Amino acid sequence: MSDAEKTPRRAPAGAAVLQEDVTRAIRAAVFAELASAGYGRLSIEAVAKRAGVGKTAVYRRWKSKLEMVIDVVSAAAEQVTPVPDTGSLDGDVRELIGAAVHALRHPLALQIVPDLLAEAARSPEIAATLEGALRRTQREIGRVVIRSAVERGELPAGTDPEFALDVILGPVYWRLAVIRDELRPDHLDLLARGAVAALAQAGPAGRD
Incomplete structure (x- = not known):
């Protein structure tokens, strides 16, 4: 050798x-x-x-500040919003809402999320990058949840996953991040039931 x-x-x-x-x-x-x-x-x-x-x-x-922030925030979003698998649409929606509430109640999230959105309003580059990163995470979660619900016969084929997440998570974000009001546990259950009923009524592609 x-x-x-x-x-x-x-x-x-x-x-x-x-x-x-x-x-x-x-x-x-x-x-x-x-x-x-x-x-x-x-x-x-x-x-x-x-x-x-x-x-x-x-x-x-990371090559830049923007790339670093988007990667870190996106990774955190994936961790705090896991894809639920409870065996029912009701259970999955309730878990998604609970995870969103937990994430948005964190002191860092209460400061960081509004700040990033304000920056996005001033910078098209930040807006496009932030939207793309977060939308990828949302699409995957919505795709899995809605696909499972369709396979179980709980929702019609063609239900739009992005529309579903708007219905499920939109009220939570409005309440906690925009008007900054608390959500009681019974209110979370009410939101979950309302979201499931709305999706069932919306039909394919989230449209009448």
């Missing part, structure tokens, strides 16, 4: 594996900076400092 074969191979320069604990620290720092400074004043430098890493660690993961 040659000396070259005995020597362990090194990873190519620039191919270092991203450390998951560093990524988690940066993601947490992004949320903290969004809550304290808002998107407009958020900077890569501040995020790196709060996470205890160098700026290069951030740039290895």
Whole structure:
């Protein structure tokens, strides 16, 4: 065996594996900076400092502030809004509403969501990127929930998943993020029943 074969191979320069604990620290720092400074004043430098890493660690993961924020927020949205599988449309809708309420009641969400939407209103780029990222998550959730309901015979074929999520989650967002009023548990049950009834009445494609 040659000396070259005995020597362990090194990873190519620039191919270092991203450390998951560093990524988690940066993601947490992004949320903290969004809550304290808002998107407009958020900077890569501040995020790196709060996470205890160098700026290069951030740039290895995201090319820009916008890409970083959208990725972090989108990943969080996927975690706090899991695809329900209760065996019934009533149960799935109630779980979706409960998950949305839990997410929107978080202090960081109450600060971050309105701020990002305000920034989106001023910046077409932010609006398009934010809408695309969040819509991908919503479409997948809606697609699975509605497909299951159709297969069980609870909804007609052709029911629009995006329309369904508008009906299910729209009132929750309005109540908690816009007018910032509380929702009692019995109100959540009422919203769930109302959403299911509305979807059953709407028919295919969410239209009369």
